[in-house]
Amino acid sequence: MATAEVSSNIKKLQVKRFKPAEDPKNTYLTDEKGLWAWLTTVDHKKIGLMYLGAVAFFFLLGGLLALALRTELWTPAKTFIEADTYNQIFTLHGAIMVFFVLVPSIPAALGNFILPMQVGAKDVAFPRLNLASFYIYVIGAIFTFIALFNNGLDTGWTFYTPYSTTTTTSVIWVTLGVFILGFSSILTGTNFITTIHKLRAPGITWSKLPLNIWALYATSIIQVLATPVLAITVLLLTMERFMGLGIFDPANGGDPVLFQHFFWFYSHPAVYIMIVPGFGIISEVITTFSKKHIFGYWAIALSSLAIAFIGFLVWGHHMFTSGQSAVATTVFSFLTFLVGIPTGIKILNWVATLYKGSIEMKTPMLYVFIFLFLFSIGGFTGIMLGSLSADIHLHDTYYVVAHFHYVMMGGTLMALLAGLHYWWPKMTGKMYSEVWGKISAVLVFIGFNLTFLPQFVMGAQGMPRRYYNYIDQFTPFHQTSTIGSYVLGLGLFITLFYLLHSLWRGKKAGSNPWNSRGLEWQATSPPDFHNFDHTPVVIHGPYDYHKPMEEFQLGLAVSHNGHGEETDVKESKVTTN
Amino acid sequence: MGRIFDFMLPELKSPATGATTDALIHFVNEVSLIFLVGITFALIYFAVKYRRRSEDDKTPVITHNNKLEITWSVIPLLLVMVVFGWGYKGWLNLNTVPDDAYEIQVTGFKWGWTFNYNTGAQIANEVHVPAGKPVKLVMKSQDVLHSFYVPEYRIKHDVLPNRYTFVWFQAEEAGESQVFCTEYCGTSHSNMLAKVIVHEPEDFETWLAKQGTGGGGTPVERGENLVQLQGCVTCHSQDGSDLIGPTFQGLWEREERLADGSTITVDENYIRESILDPSAKIVEGYQNQMASYEGRLTDEQISDIIEYIKTLN
Ligand code: HEM
Ligand SMILES: [Cu+2]
Numbered sequence: 001m002a003t004a005e006v007s008s009n010i011k012k013l014q015v016k017r018f019k020p021a022e023d024p025k026n027t028y029l030t031d032e033k034g035l036w037a038w039l040t041t042v043d044h045k046k047i048g049l050m051y052l053g054a055v056a057f058f059f060l061l062g063g064l065l066a067l068a069l070r071t072e073l074w075t076p077a078k079t080f081i082e083a084d085t086y087n088q089i090f091t092l093h094g095a096i097m098v099f100f101v102l103v104p105s106i107p108a109a110l111g112n113f114i115l116p117m118q119v120g121a122k123d124v125a126f127p128r129l130n131l132a133s134f135y136i137y138v139i140g141a142i143f144t145f146i147a148l149f150n151n152g153l154d155t156g157w158t159f160y161t162p163y164s165t166t167t168t169t170s171v172i173w174v175t176l177g178v179f180i181l182g183f184s185s186i187l188t189g190t191n192f193i194t195t196i197h198k199l200r201a202p203g204i205t206w207s208k209l210p211l212n213i214w215a216l217y218a219t220s221i222i223q224v225l226a227t228p229v230l231a232i233t234v235l236l237l238t239m240e241r242f243m244g245l246g247i248f249d250p251a252n253g254g255d256p257v258l259f260q261h262f263f264w265f266y267s268h269p270a271v272y273i274m275i276v277p278g279f280g281i282i283s284e285v286i287t288t289f290s291k292k293h294i295f296g297y298w299a300i301a302l303s304s305l306a307i308a309f310i311g312f313l314v315w316g317h318h319m320f321t322s323g324q325s326a327v328a329t330t331v332f333s334f335l336t337f338l339v340g341i342p343t344g345i346k347i348l349n350w351v352a353t354l355y356k357g358s359i360e361m362k363t364p365m366l367y368v369f370i371f372l373f374l375f376s377i378g379g380f381t382g383i384m385l386g387s388l389s390a391d392i393h394l395h396d397t398y399y400v401v402a403h404f405h406y407v408m409m410g411g412t413l414m415a416l417l418a419g420l421h422y423w424w425p426k427m428t429g430k431m432y433s434e435v436w437g438k439i440s441a442v443l444v445f446i447g448f449n450l451t452f453l454p455q456f457v458m459g460a461q462g463m464p465r466r467y468y469n470y471i472d473q474f475t476p477f478h479q480t481s482t483i484g485s486y487v488l489g490l491g492l493f494i495t496l497f498y499l500l501h502s503l504w505r506g507k508k509a510g511s512n513p514w515n516s517r518g519l520e521w522q523a524t525s526p527p528d529f530h531n532f533d534h535t536p537v538v539i540h541g542p543y544d545y546h547k548p549m550e551e552f553q554l555g556l557a558v559s560h561n562g563h564g565e566e567t568d569v570k571e572s573k574v575t576t577n
Numbered sequence: 578m579g580r581i582f583d584f585m586l587p588e589l590k591s592p593a594t595g596a597t598t599d600a601l602i603h604f605v606n607e608v609s610l611i612f613l614v615g616i617t618f619a620l621i622y623f624a625v626k627y628r629r630r631s632e633d634d635k636t637p638v639i640t641h642n643n644k645l646e647i648t649w650s651v652i653p654l655l656l657v658m659v660v661f662g663w664g665y666k667g668w669l670n671l672n673t674v675p676d677d678a679y680e681i682q683v684t685g686f687k688w689g690w691t692f693n694y695n696t697g698a699q700i701a702n703e704v705h706v707p708a709g710k711p712v713k714l715v716m717k718s719q720d721v722l723h724s725f726y727v728p729e730y731r732i733k734h735d736v737l738p739n740r741y742t743f744v745w746f747q748a749e750e751a752g753e754s755q756v757f758c759t760e761y762c763g764t765s766h767s768n769m770l771a772k773v774i775v776h777e778p779e780d781f782e783t784w785l786a787k788q789g790t791g792g793g794g795t796p797v798e799r800g801e802n803l804v805q806l807q808g809c810v811t812c813h814s815q816d817g818s819d820l821i822g823p824t825f826q827g828l829w830e831r832e833e834r835l836a837d838g839s840t841i842t843v844d845e846n847y848i849r850e851s852i853l854d855p856s857a858k859i860v861e862g863y864q865n866q867m868a869s870y871e872g873r874l875t876d877e878q879i880s881d882i883i884e885y886i887k888t889l890n
Contacts, residue, residue: 083764084864156761162738163721163762168865250739256722257737291629292636296646321724322735323742326672330665337657341650348649351616354623358634361624369620376616380609387660389598389667390605393731396724396759460585460602462728464759467767471755515632546638 042127048113094157106277117520120201125194143177161248189223203538215280230266264315278415290357303342336386363437367418374410399459430506443491450484595731597667685723698788724760800885
């Protein structure tokens with residue numbers, strides 16, 4: 001349906017001119033107060049913030065563990081901790097960063113906050129389930145903490161058998177923790193899928209859906225389909241330890257390679273659970289700060305879905321050296337290259353979006369640039385690892401460590417930082433210090449490359465991963481890397497400080513400080529308890545920067561006095577395109 | 578040959594297994610560098626050229642461009658197919674062992690490697706091979722997963738407890754190369770090192786002849802050899818220093834305090850029990866870390882080890 005037709009349809013209804021208050025009186029933060037109100041809230045925004053707090057806490061913990069690892073690696077032999085402690089620290093660092101930080105970070109923290117607002121809904125489809133999934137996450141975390149204080153865990157976050165069935169450390173506590181955590185992920189995914197299907201405001205057709213929503217949609221599909229496999233795998237592992245089932249343990253006739261198949265059948269798609277939501281953020285931020293329509297909307301939207309589906313078919317590329325069959329190895333290598341293509345397309349689309357834009361280098365945009373650079377390196381080195389004979393040489397070396405840090409930290413975390421800075425004014429109603437934002441982004445960029453670039457060289461030279469001691473020839477690389485990690489840590493600490501500082505001292509943000517065309521920016525900052533005080537009717541696409549701002553505020557809302565009218569809007573078929 | 582990423586790779590000492598891989602790694606690196614420079618340049622150029630000049634800058638409506646998008650999908654697709662084929666070719670090299678390869682049996686264990694020759698000779702943590710001849714290593718593990726990796730030959734393969742796997746290589750010149758274990762296998766994973774020692778073919782024959790047929794010597798000599806080969810020494814020192822387990826020095830007839838508070842005097846039966854059922858009596862201050870050697874050592878071998886331990890007082 002043409003825009004003009006939609007507008008005329010809307011005019012028939014009782015439509016209000018919609019302009020958010022610049023200084024909202026009653027927001028979701030002031031609506032209900034007190035600890036109890038927070039702990040029992042079903043408001044997606046508060047739940048999003050609670051996730052954000054939890055994720056930040058785990059990130060801090062995982063980061064301190066990383067600094068301990070890097071400090072230990074300053075010298076080839078013992079620097080300050082024993083081998084067993086080191087092994088436990090890298091296991092916890094990996095497990096925490098993957099399961100407690102990266103997997104929930106963007107969908108559960110930022111996604112929870114932004115998704116309903118971007119589709120013009122009052123909340124997610126199942127608000128109570130949303131709260132439940134937060135508590136399930138907390139319970140999963142508690143199990144992992146019990147392990148921490150009860151013998152630790154030294155298997156590596158991959159729990160490979162038969163080591164994991166024989167070690168004396170607390171495998172069971174952690175696998176149960178991860179098992180429980182999985183439910184949280186599945187519930188969030190289900191909730192998002194339903195919300196996207198059922199609660200879009202009138203006028204938001206699939207082709208007007210922000211790319212962030214497409215990305216979260218693809219992610220949710222993976223979460224719902226892949227996580228059960230992880231759950232079954234860790235459950236089998238737990239049973240194997242308890243009862244000696246003999247599924248994975250060769251001493252009882254089991255097959256250790258089978259464990260790897262199960263594990264990676266989840267964990268490879270999980271890599272996409274971590275990175276695809278980041279793609280969504282990049283699309284939003286890059287259009288806002290170049291004030292230009294996204295280039296190749298459908299290519300970006302559909303490539304997220306393509307990645308989600310092909311992502312299920314490539315797990316075997318973690319096992320080229322494991323002794324899986326030759327046919328499997330070849331097929332997995334081939335499919336792995338296919339998944340590289342949609343990712344490459346996205347990068348080129350984002351770069352093309354900048355062409356003839358009106359580019360403003362605010363902190364979120366700076367992080368997008370950093371993302372594009374780091375993630376490209378992650379992608380190219382991924383191509384290297386996908387090709388059979390190169391992977392044989394590089395597998396399980398620091399080359400792989402560098403590669404996945406470029407992808408997961410250079411990708412997901414940079415996207416998260418871009419999104420956090422981008423939506424911070426919306427979430428808190430406050431502006432942070434732009435100067436400090438840029439200083440810390442530059443420190444993060446320098447520190448990151450200093451930490452992980454040398455690891456590519458070191459790995460190609462033969463330095464294996466998960467090594468407490470190393471041979472002298474690698475000392476300069478390790479020391480550069482360690483210095484880099486301190487710079488990186490400093491940059492991230494500064495971020496923590498100025499963001500918190502902005503809560504007390506920050507300037508008021510106003511409803512739309514970046515002049516974005518996105519629907520979430522048409523609400524007040526911080527938003528009202530119900531997000532919009534009127535159900536919005538959407539006529540323009542989220543990236544229509546060629547249209548004047550007033551048009552976005554004109555005819556955007558249907559008045560909210562009674563149920564009938566909202567139904568009217570739907571019946572008048574505003575939603576068809 | 579002077580390629581831009583030469584500094585990244587260690588010297589190649591087995592061209593038969595590594596030459597294709599090296600060429601591939603250089604190719605991917607160089608093409609990636611071109612793309613990375615292109616993308617970075619475009620980012621910086623656009624950011625400067627199109628920087629916002631005023632709050633009401635107008636931007637053109639460019640939504641997509643099919644021709645452009647198809648081009649930049651197809652070219653990378655072709656490139657990655659080349660990379661796939663190339664990697665496959667290199668991988669075939671790694672898996673096609675020449676018929677005349679010299680075979681050596683390898684056992685990985687926590688935390689070391691033993692190499693068995695068809696003459697009966699056995700040696701720990703060093704594999705001696707002839708130069709200029711293909712060598713095939715047939716590998717298995719006694720406990721958990723390990724992985725046999727020689728960076729200078731560009732070879733690596735996991736070593737599994739229930740299955741034989743192999744690698745092969747052909748070192749061209751006499752010399753030494755480092756072997757790493759690259760599958761995490763517990764406490765001393767990073768100490769699980771070995772060396773490949775390449776001899777001129779005649780020297781290799783001499784070396785092999787000197788090794789005898791294995792198993793010879795006095796009980797004490799055999800015991801000493803076993804303590805090395807079975808990896809006991811990775812956890813138990815012979816010089817009094819404290820590793821993962823108690824030292825063997827002065828162990829014989831020593832009074833040990835156990836974790837349950839009782840004490841015991843070390844004798845034949847205690848040593849035998851500790852080898853076959855290590856978790857039965859844990860010495861105070863140590864973890865229950867050791868795996869049982871049940872089925873891995875015969876009674877005679879255990880006796881030889883006991884004879885040897887007696888000599889360490
Ligand atoms: C200051 C930043 C960081 C530093 C210095 C750092 C350092 C390290 C080190 C030294 C290892 C052990 C490598 C090995 O021996 O195999 C490691 C492993 C790992 N790191 Fe990080 N890391 C950092 C941040 C992150 C972040 C942000 C994530 C994810 C969000 C992450 C995820 C992982 C994972 C999954 C592993 C694998 C653990 C394993 O081998 O089991 N790291 N990191
Ligand atoms: Cu090992």
